[in-house]
Amino acid sequence: MKRSRRLxxxxxxxxxxxxxxxxxxxxxxxxxxxxxxxVAALSILKLSDVWLPRGDSVGxxxxxxxxxxxxxxARVVLIALVVAELIALIPAGRAQKxxxxxxxxTAEVVAAVVCSAALVPLRLHPHTHxxxxxxxxxxxxxxxxxxxxxLLFAALEFGLTQLLTGVRDIRPIRSSxxxxxxxxxxxxxxxxxxxxxxxxxxxxxxxxxxxxxxxIILVMRQSFVLLLEIRGAxxxxxxxLIRAMEAQRPGREGVAERNADLATRVGRTIGxxxxxxxxxxxxxxxxxxxxPDESDETALGPSLSSRASSRVVExxxxxxxxxxVLRLYDSPSSGEHVRRGDTICAYTVMAVGQATGxxxxxxxxxxxxxxxxxxxxxVDAALASVLASREAAEKPS
Numbered sequence: 200m201k202r203s204r205r206l207x208x209x210x211x212x213x214x215x216x217x218x219x220x221x222x223x224x225x226x227x228x229x230x231x232x233x234x235x236x237x238v239a240a241l242s243i244l245k246l247s248d249v250w251l252p253r254g255d256s257v258g259x260x261x262x263x264x265x266x267x268x269x270x271x272x273a274r275v276v277l278i279a280l281v282v283a284e285l286i287a288l289i290p291a292g293r294a295q296k297x298x299x300x301x302x303x304x305t306a307e308v309v310a311a312v313v314c315s316a317a318l319v320p321l322r323l324h325p326h327t328h329x330x331x332x333x334x335x336x337x338x339x340x341x342x343x344x345x346x347x348x349x350l351l352f353a354a355l356e357f358g359l360t361q362l363l364t365g366v367r368d369i370r371p372i373r374s375s376x377x378x379x380x381x382x383x384x385x386x387x388x389x390x391x392x393x394x395x396x397x398x399x400x401x402x403x404x405x406x407x408x409x410x411x412x413x414x415i416i417l418v419m420r421q422s423f424v425l426l427l428e429i430r431g432a433x434x435x436x437x438x439x440l441i442r443a444m445e446a447q448r449p450g451r452e453g454v455a456e457r458n459a460d461l462a463t464r465v466g467r468t469i470g471x472x473x474x475x476x477x478x479x480x481x482x483x484x485x486x487x488x489x490x491p492d493e494s495d496e497t498a499l500g501p502s503l504s505s506r507a508s509s510r511v512v513e514x515x516x517x518x519x520x521x522x523x524v525l526r527l528y529d530s531p532s533s534g535e536h537v538r539r540g541d542t543i544c545a546y547t548v549m550a551v552g553q554a555t556g557x558x559x560x561x562x563x564x565x566x567x568x569x570x571x572x573x574x575x576x577x578v579d580a581a582l583a584s585v586l587a588s589r590e591a592a593e594k595p596s
Contacts, residue, residue, distance in 0.1 A: 206298075206366055210305040217312040221273040224315050229271045234279060237267045240409045241283035246290065247420055248303070249427070257386060258303050258360070259420050263412065264311060265352045265394025269345060270401060273315035280307050302363045310355035314348050345398075349391030357387055389419055433517060441484050454557060459483040461585065462551045468581035469547075474520070475540060482524040483548045485512060524548070531566035546570045547578050554582060 244260040260283065267276045284304045288297065393416055400408030441455045462483035466476050486508050509525040512518040527537050527545040537545075549566050552558030567575050 206363065207301070209366075210301050210363065213305050213309055217308045218277060220312050221277055221315070224273050224312075225319065226274070227272045229275050233271070234275060236406050236409055237263065237279045238282050238286070240413050241267075241279055242286040243413060244416060245283055245287035245303075247417060249420060249423055257423065258307070258356070259416055261307060261310075261353055261356050262390040262393035262416050263397055263409075264307050264356075265314075265349050265391065266397030266401065266412065268311050268314055268318075268352065269348070269395065269398035273312050276311045276315070277308055280304060280311070299364075303360060305363065306356045306359035309359055310352050313355055314352040317348055317351060345395050346391065349395045350388065352394070353387040353391040386419070386423065390416075393419065437481060437484055437518075454555070455484045455486075458486070458548075458551050458555055458557065461555070461582075461589075462547055464585045465547055465551060465578065465581045466544075468585060469543075469577050471543075475544070478520050478524065479544045479547060481518060481521045482528070482544050483551060485518075485521065485525060486528050486548045486552065527566070527569075531562070531569060537569075542566075542570045543574055543578070546575060547582075550578050550582055554586065 241260050241263050244263055245258070247259045249257045249259065260280075264276060264280060267279055281304065284300055288300060393412065396415070397409065397412035400411055402408070404411070438456070442452070445452050445455060459480050463476060463480045466479040471479060509522055509529050512522055512525060523537055523541045524544045527541055528548060531545075531549075546566055549558050549563050553560060553563045
């Protein structure tokens with residue numbers, strides 16, 4: 200609760216400082232009709248934000264906010280963003296996402312003010328704006344400058360959103376940013392290009408240019424949603440496979456899923472992100488799930504073999520990146536050359552297994568001989584911290 204209050208204070212302070220800074224920047228003329236059109240378009244895009252499985256979102260309004268910034272001064276853009284965000288909160292269910300909306304608004308407002316200030320020395324501020332100068336087109340260097348400002352805006356908005364989200368969800372900031380880049384980093388360049396394009400089209404086509412820009416951004420959004428759905432389908436397939444294999448052994452139901460959740464939290468704590476974190480989760484799910492007729496004695500009693508897990512995925516191309524981790528898990532003392540990332544993932548999976556009783560201490564010691572003392576200490580400390588946090592959360596208040 201205290202952390203949440205501090206975050207609200209931080210975001211409110213950033214909004215106030217940005218608003219005050221915007222009053223110091225040069226102004227430019229605008230028409231109320233233009234403001235209405237941009238507010239309407241921004242509201243549509245804010246209602247189309249993509250929510251990621253871990254609870255944060257990827258905003259789709261940044262491109263149009265950038266387009267407005269290239270046409271009007273920062274104060275107009277700030278008004279449009281605030282009004283559009285309030286409108287987007289009206290539909291049922293959106294009010295429950297007020298915290299995420301405040302984070303997104305803060306990031307966009309700060310990025311808008313910083314980039315509006317950056318436009319002044321570039322002689323591209325609306326007060327002397329090439330986009331509103333009638334009678335001539337843009338020179339090549341002006342296009343490059345506009346795109347550079349667009350990339351700066353998209354990167355600032357993206358980075359600040361992930362920074363505030365990491366603070367809100369108590370996630371490591373570095374892994375939060377890098378992990379989100381692996382999911383939607385390409386959107387930074389795409390939204391920067393779309394924002395410049397929206398400004399250029401509005402300059403020549405007026406409101407119809409905004410309509411075209413919104414359609415382009417929504418198509419881009421749908422492509423991103425399809426990518427997430429494909430990744431989600433892979434995850435669901437693996438989950439079904441794990442449950443089917445666990446069902447053959449009484450007492451094992453849900454063990455792999457709990458281990459995978461714990462390993463993912465540990466991986467996030469030690470700074471893993473993106474594909475490495477995804478690989479760690481798959482390895483934790485599949486570790487120890489061998490042939491049903493081969494069994495070891497562990498702290499849980501009879502279980503599936505912890506020495507044949509690599510067989511499960513050796514012919515599955517989608518899981519080829521997980522195979523080296525599982526081979527190391529199956530045979531820690533093998534002479535096969537492995538990457539440092541493989542040993543980190545394998546040790547994390549086995550340390551979690553030892554903590555939950557699915558791996559023996561002897562197996563963990565065997566693998567620790569191939570891992571640097573620094574890595575083992577880091578993983579062990581992260582695991583202890585995650586377990587302590589989980590126990591504290593499970594205690595009745």
